[in-house]
Amino acid sequence: MKNINFNKTQSYQKLNNHFKKIKDIHLKDFFLKNPNRFKEFSIVFEDEMLIDFSKNRINENTLMHLLNLAEETNVKSAIKLMFSGFKINQTENRPVLHIALRNRTNNPIMVNNRNIMLEVNRELEKMKDFSKLVINGIWKGYTGKTISDVVNIGIGGSDLGPYMVTEALRPYKNHLNMHFVSNIDATHINEVLKKINPEQTIFLIASKTFTTDETITNAYTAKKWFLNFVKDKSMLKKHFFALSANVQNALDFEIDINNIFKFWDWVGGRFSLWSSAGLSIVLSIGFDNFKKFLDGAHAMDNHFYYTDNNKNIPILLALISIWYSNFFNCETESILPYDQNMHRFSAYLQQANMESNGKSVNRMGQKISYQTGPIIWGEPGTNGQHAFYQLIHQGTKLIPCDFIASVFSHNDFDDHHLKLISNFFAQTKALAFGNSYDILSSELNLSTQNDYSIDSMSPFKICYGNQPTNSILIRKINPYNLGSLIALYEHKIFVQGYILNIFSFDQWGVEIGKKLSQNIYNYLNSNTTQKCYDSSTQGLITFYKSFIS
Template sequence: MKNINCTQTKAWHNLKNHFQEIKNIHLKSLFSSDKNRFKKFSIKFGNEMLVDFSKNRITEETVQKLIILAEETDLQDGIKLMFSGAKINYTEDRSVLHIALRNRTNKKILINHCNIMTDINSTLQRMKQFSQLVIDGIWKSYTGESISDIVNIGIGGSDLGPYMVTEALRPYKNHLNMHYVSNVDGTHLNEVLKKINPQKTLFLISSKTFTTDETMTNANSAKKWILHYSKSISSLDKHFIALSTNVDNALKFGVHINNIFPFWEWVGGRFSLWSSVGLSIILSIGFHNFEKFLDGAHAMDNHFYEADFRKNIPILLALISIWYTNFFHSKTEAILPYDQYMHRFPAYFQQANMESNGKSIDRNGKKILYHTSPIIWGEPGTNGQHAFYQLIHQGTQLIPCDFIAPIISHNILGQHHLKLISNFFAQTQTLAFGQTKEEIIKEQKLLKDSNHNIKKILPFQICPGNQPTNSILVRKITPYNLGSLIALYEHKIFVQGYILNIFSFDQWGVEIGKKIAQNIYSSLYYNKNTIHYDSSTQGLINFYKYFA
């Protein structure tokens, strides 16, 4: 990949000047001066999705200058490198090919002259056959009973991804009960164990290396739990499945070779739900729906690879995000799904975005003097309206928001969905245009409030508006549409990282805390202080030891 400091480009310089020209222009003015604004700043993806980015503090000139930035940093070359299997994960010397996992065509994708599609399709076929056995009740436990409960044990991408998807696609769920355990806090596993029967439970151990401490701690406790009831090591063959790149470690744990579903080093953990890590998704919604899920993502991959930058949804959303983060100096972005099933969607992209682009060293190994990843957060639907929307409407922070909603609900209950979608439209409108002093006075007079009341509370009612939003409407949250939506955000993250000249597919910062935790664990377990800690950490350890 080319190492271009985006701030040293001519495009960046022009964007700085352009920002000074339009930074105080209100969205009201942008809309009133252009009756075709929505048409110019919205894109349909097939017949299932509409992305409206017209309520952003941008003009056609802004978009053009941002696209020139993408061209000057040679984004097109970066996209081609990723899709070709080049080792763009430079610090770990790996390719980044989660796009291959949803490419179920006959097209070849080569790594070291080997067509990786052969192994991908072979693993998919195994997953299909295995999941059918479990769903149909043919797979039996050590007592000969059918499986009723699936427990996925993982952390990070091995948990957040499949958990988010199975929740989002709950309307397609079969009879199997799904559970997800991630936290090394014993409470998380113990509360799940209380609900399940060892004679009817299947554990999926999801760990790329099969060494992740939190995952393996939970996995070993689950193993002891099964053995406590079964009294036989052979029972593990019926109750433990490994999803991992490390076959040897899975075998040492006690997983039968036939129960190991591989994925590959070129699959990043936070992009792994498309691989065997997605086995819990298949067990929840069936392989046919999983295929549709892959197809939706593949359609977005094709759009990302082929569409002109001016009509390329992930690229435009990424550029707009860079615009806010580096020119308006916005620190956060909110993802706000108006669909209860998608309640884990913001949490999933907290990891995907911040673990990918939460970097302060560029691809040249130099300290970065501009902003990289914004802080990602959010909550579903009207819950957020009664919590943090107050700050977005009247606070001092500029918080760009993505609003996501289905047109058709999976649950028709009176006027619920109509009220939900009305709130969706109302919030984006109010955030954009606000409420002026004159509008409030007119409204109050219509309600026949006293002038005294108007004067008293008027300053507190004014909403300045001019808060930017993207609106994403999908016909319905189906496997296909969810796949497209997730892939959209994945590619947005890649574009941001590429233009900002950082490596998006490593996470060295995560590793540092793990090492220190292991050292502290050893000293606590053996009750030996072999390492000198700072006074704060040592004081905390001493207080812990007093009660432990």
């Protein structure tokens, strides 16, 4: 990919000058000046999803300069490189082709002169066949009983993505009980093992390399637990499965060759839920629903690839994010899904974004002088309103927020959903426009707090607004629309990383802790008294050892 001097581009300089002119303009003034603002600053995707970005601190000129930045950096050429299989993950010398996993067409995608779609579709067929056997009760455990429980053992992308999706699509799940184990803390796997019967449980060990310490440690614990009941290793083939790019390591773990579901080194872990790493999703909602999930993502892929920049949802949201992080100096973004089933969506995007764009050197290996990845955080629904919204409304931080909700609920009891949506609309309005002194005066006059004057109370009660939000309103959270939504954010992350001139698809910062933890593990496991670490680390180790020696 081309190298970009982000803050040396002409567009950056123009944006910087423009920022000085509009940084103090209130959102309410933008709306007063342009009665058509909502229409001009919103996009409908396939009559299923409305993206309203009108409550952002931008105007027509901001958008023009941001779009010029996309043109000057030639975002479209980068998109074409990714979709063509070019090795854009240059530090690992790999293409980035999670888009191929939901292609599901006869259109070839070539990697090293091989049409990878043949392999992708073959693996999808294997997932379909196996899931039908399990769901329909044909696949039996070692005593001949049907399978009732599925345990997915993974971490990072092999856990967060599948767990998030199976939770978000709970209304579509079947009779199988889904469990997810990620933490190396023995409590996590122990609590799951307490709930399951070895006769009726299958274990999915999801690890791209099949070397991830947390996953393999938990997998060995599960295997040991299982063999304590069965005593016969030949029965492992009825209960243990690998989801991995490393077939040999899976075989070394004694996974039967027919029980290995492959994916490839061009699939990043945090983008792997579309592959066999998402087998737990297939088992939870069935293959037909999984196909719809893939199709929704593919529809967003096509939108991203073919749509002009000025109507391209991922590109626009990426540009707006760059506007806040590098001109307003916002350090965080909050993701706020108003849907309880999407309670892991913020955590999923936290990994997808922060592991991708949490970089401080550019594609030339030089230190960066501007902000790259934002800190992503959030909670579902009105829970957040009674926790951290206070800071967003009246604190000293500017925090852009994405609000996500559905028009139709899967659980339409009484007026619950109407109240939920009312909160959604009210919060974005309150954040944008705040409350005026006149409104506050009226409220105080009607209250019983006659001991306090309006002027004495107003500093504490007034909310100035001017807090930016995007609103994403989805007809219904179904497999297709969820697929589209996830792909939207994937592509937004890619565009941000590309324009900011970083490699979004490696994660070398994750590796340092892994290597060091292994060294410390070996040190703790030894009888040596030699001091090998800094005074703080050595002090912690000495204190720990004083209890276990």
